[in-house]
Structures are given as structure tokens and as C-alpha cells.
Amino acid sequence: MNDLTDIRREYTQGGLRRKDLPENPLVLFEKWIEQAKHAELTDPTAMCVATVDADGQPFQRIVLLKKFDNDGFVFFTNLESRKATHLANNAKTSLLFPWHPLERQVAITGEAEPLSMMEVTKYFMTRPKDSQVAAWVSNQSSKISARQALETKFNEMKAKFAKGDVPLPKFWGGYRVKPQSIEFWQGGEKRLHDRFIYQKLPSGWNIDRLAP
Structure with missing residues (x-):
């Protein structure tokens, strides 16, 4: 078994102080x-999204953040995916941005x-056409026999939509x-x-320093 105990480094790039928050x-x-x-x-917008299934088993995966504002953090996905199934039963989630460098x-x-249909449609229309086609191809998280099955279906759908706009799949959306x-x-x-942790209160945000 590999011994990883000696892999460590010093963190020297700077600090974070309460007065600067x-x-x-x-x-x-x-x-x-x-x-x-x-x-x-x-991938600076890559984040780990965690969800929990009906048995309490946590799952994590990397998803790209597409928008953020005071209302929240937005990402898009297949609404029949494992993460979407989890969120339909338990909307609680966590996000992690790991900017190690x-x-x-x-x-x-x-x-x-x-997200609303308007928000989803607006974003979908900005995607490259191949990405729009790919949304139709993958029944996300389902088992498939081989990669060739995906490539064959992609080519079929690309030919189908070659002469026009790619419509928004009913099973594609966001959160x-x-x-x-x-x-x-x-x-x-x-x-x-x-x-430092910010916690949402009715009156605004409370800030506390946490021990490392």
C-alpha cells in the first residue's frame, strides 16, 4: 500500500482577516x-455538487457554475439525472469550489x-450547437452498453437538427x-x-471565524 503521509506543503500565499470581509x-x-x-x-467555475439519495447516501460530482447573484448559484443539468432525482426528494445541497493553486x-x-422555463431556454440558446445536440443524446446517469452507442445517437441527432435550431429537450433544465x-x-x-463562515439570517449575514 502506498504511504501518502509525507505529502504536504506550506500555505504561504496570504491570509484573510475579519476587517477585510x-x-x-x-x-x-x-x-x-x-x-x-x-x-x-x-475550469475556475468548476464546483463539486453534493446531494443525498433516499437512503441517506451522499453523492458528489463536478458541475460548472453558470451564474451567481444575490439570489443564488445557478447550474444546468438533465432533469432525469441522478442529481436531479435526489434534489426532487431532498433539495438540500452543498457546493465546493476547490481553487487549490x-x-x-x-x-x-x-x-x-x-429554474423557470424562460431561464433555461435563454441559456440553452447560448450553448454551442454540438452541446445542444448532446443534451438530447445522453440519458444522464443511466447504464449504457458502450461509448459507440452515444456516438451513434449523437450523429443521428446532429443530422436530424442539421438544418434548423435545436429545440430545448423537456428533460433538460437547471437549478x-x-x-x-x-x-x-x-x-x-x-x-x-x-x-470565515457567513450564515444567512432574516436581518442579513452573520460572520464568524472558524478554527482551522
């Missing part, structure tokens, strides 16, 4: 995600609500995660990391 966590999130983009990280993480908890907490983690020297 805005009252609205979305202000800091926007700053951090812009810095992740400018640092040319691979910047020694940062952002962890969000909240509830996911389905807005309305945050209840947003935690910012900044790596620190000697493992004294800086962690």
Missing part, C-alpha cells in the same frame, strides 16, 4: 472567482430550486442554489488556516 459574501465570492479566472486556473476553497450550503451559509477558506502558514 465585506458584509455581503457575494462581494468576496465575486472577487475570488475573478482572481481564479485571471490566474488562468483550469490559490490556496482557497469556498463551501456553500443551501437549497436548490428548479438555483439559494445559500444558507458560505464559508471562505484561505490557506495559512503552520496550518493556521483562515476560515
